Amino acid sequence: MRLPDTSLGRRADLRPVENGGYFAGYGGGVLAEFHSKLSDLFIPERQGCRVDVVDVVPATGVDADDKAQVNEYAISSMEELVSVLNQSSPSGSSRTFLVHRVNSWSRMNVTYDMFHAICASIRTAPEFVKLVMGLGRKLGSSDEDFMACYSRFSMPDTTSQTYDQACDICYNIRYYERHGRELEDPWSCRQSAIHQTYPFSSKQSSWLVIQSPTAFTLDVRDAQARTTTAAAHPMSPHIQYLAAGNAGWRGYLNYIADRLKSLDEEVAVCKRYGEFGVDFSSKQSINLLRRKLRHAAAILASTLETLGTLRSHEATMARTLDLRVSLHEGFQRELQNLSSELRNYLQTARKLLSLSDDITSIYGDILNLHSQELIQTNGMALTHLTQANSLETKAIGSLADCARQESRTMRIATLVAVYYLPANLVLSFFSTTLVWFETVGADGPGQGLSVLRVHREIWIAVVVTVVLGAFTVAISSWWERREVKGEEIASPKRTLLRAC
Template sequence: MGDAGLTDPVDAVVDKDRKLADHVPDRLRAIEDVLFSVVSDIYTNDARTASTVTANERDAIFHHVDDEDVFQFTSRNGEKRAMQIIVIPQDLLFSDIMRRWQVCPGFLDIVGAYGVKTNEDERVFYGWRESGGKDELCYNVPHVERHGRDLRDPWSLRQTACYHQHSSDTECSRWIMLNVSTSSRTKLDRFLDSEDTQCCDLALHARLLATLGRNWTAYIEDLTVALLEQDNKASYCSIDKSRENHSFTVTYHDLQDMHMLQTKIDCASVAVEACVEIGRNCLTHFEGNDGLLLICPTSRQSCRAKLGVYVSDMARHSQALQRLDRRLKGILDLISRVLMFRNEGLLQNFNRHSGDTLDALSAINQQSRIHQATLTQLFATVQADSVLLKNLGIVATVYLPASLVAARPKTVFSSNLIQHVAAASPAAEPQRLVLSPQFWTYVATSLPLMGLTLACTLFLDRRSRRRAVLEKVAAADEGIVSGTGAGTAFASTLPSHT
């Protein structure tokens, strides 16, 4: 290793940095559940307490690079002027690194941004400090990457943190990079392994920022294509709902798509503006600290130019996103007006059809009243005819015995009960009919039978009426039982003794 400070014991921490070390445990304790479960094992003790890991074990941890890395540390050897990437496995306690390198508390805020979040974190972390001949610079770069999953949106908004510590006494630099993607790490490896990597510290910052910002152009192009699709729908859709089959279809689902697109544009705008701020602050910081620009004076201008190009590109992306946001608001307003106009047309049609329906119901009601009056009149006529038929039936029943008696042989017209009175001349026609002296037998027989028949008819009619009255009373009693209970109904049916 080019830095002997990595193998020094913790007891060698000087008193002037103990105040900083006392603040670090409180800052790390808030994020220990997010990062590693072993952080609390270190920071619950005082910073002056000796580490439980021996120097040989720590050296073995630093030289063991086979495990998957959790944090990437880029160390600069002051003697050989060469860049090296050291992969730190999870076995090395992150808190031990923070304490040994005396990392500024501002970097802990950046680390805290990598915890579990319930919403988008739009905080921008950028800061540096100068203490005891040591410069520290840290920032959190938002960027976009293709996630490679089968989802509707192929992009995901990510963030990569960078920490740079430079000691002017030893001219040694230490780097911490968090959440570097595989592709970005490959590009940084190639950059550091190249033969012409004899540049200042600004070169690595410029290369890191340029590598992380390479996908913004493609991402903004995808947002533009999605917005253009909605623009075509809003511009060429039919206002009339009936003619929508021959044009673009606009529904409330498009408003939901526009809302999600607006959210993406807002997040991208915040991220790009953060990148612009980071690039400008890097330029300002390195221009005011020439001691950080160690070698190759001619390459300093090249690094500054590259970083300036990065800032210009990010500013151009920010302007493009602002234009997209203005276009999106206009398209959203147009789609809302189209849907509002359609809703008003549908409401007018609904009101018109409702009026027609009410008119039809009124006509049906009028016809029902006419039919009801006709049925009432018909019912009255049928009831009168029924009474007439009933009376005729009674009369026919009463005269039935007389008819039967008259139908017997040798009676009435077939007997001598009614006789013809002949004229004086035999050739003359009969003049009249006269009753036979025995006609009284017919009357004497028929009248009792008719009286008996009338009595039976009246008896049966009275009996049927009484039965109908009893049925009505029984029905009324059943209604009382169902309404007030069986006990009350039973009491109401008891005979009264008055």
């Protein structure tokens, strides 16, 4: 196991380019993006820090019953990490760093300086930073489809004579596990990343695993899960890691299948379309399941590509190390078994997608029939309303004719009254006591001249008439202004009531 630099014991700067840290050799593009996400990737303080280290030293005997020695360390500070890193390990040993997270959208429970020391110790590949950047704190579903696998074989550095020939491989997987919360969907899609460095001379495997599957964590800590002799395949933990990630696929797809089955049973029995309890929310449920199935199919396809890269990496490694044929073929068979499972899960996901298409089509037909029936019902209701409106229109027309006839009659009566009003006014004036006829110069009966006489107080009648007319006009003007003012006050109130 390679020892870290002594400078790693000091708190690392959050600007690795400037202080010449291990990440400085990764290139400006990747490093700049990595630097911008440091606050979302690592916790700022040691409080809450949790890194588990598992050292596995294989048995040196030839007895098949001899078990490997497993040493575990729970690290929560930089000092403890440096102490563990400075411990020497024999050839053929394996050291695994387990970095945890609270949930799938939270930061890693490790500080940046500790992560920097771990990466410098095991010589992580620059591509591993790309995988790490998708594991930080998130406020949305970003990078949910990014999966990759990187393989590298490095040659000895003849100038410094510091590092020998080694190979490394890193990748991330997405897997499903039960979250244990009381939600409608009991499954969560989680992400994990793994990195292995294997120097050919010391044969000391170094592993860095971030948010590992639960089953893999148990396997790492179980001494019985490790091969007892030093002749074990150096890449065998990949099989355990991938198998732990694949453990939830069967249950998750069964859950999706049960949900689709319950939706299919709603329309599987032949009956009148009006008896189906189908609405738009049912179609939304199918769309949600289809989105989950498409995401699962993409993950399965990417995982199969990762297995292909692992297969090629192991073949090159077997040739370089001249591994026994039994170890090489055994590892390839295990990968083939995992690939067979994943292809079956992928086929199942595609089958469920096809089934969801059929269910969606039937639901769409039922909703269309409901829509057509609703359109027909609304059309009939509109027809009845139109007929009723027509009858009301006829009645209003009859009333309008009657009103028009009455208005004509009233107009004629008004005209007649206007024609006779002057005569009536004149005759009424002459019929009063203010005006009378007096006979003048009569010597005998039937003789003399009739003279029209006007009472001298007739001005009183004229004045009273003028005053009464003026008073009437004043009262009418006041009443009209009052009505207009009342309408102006009531209009804003009606507008306010409409707005409320």
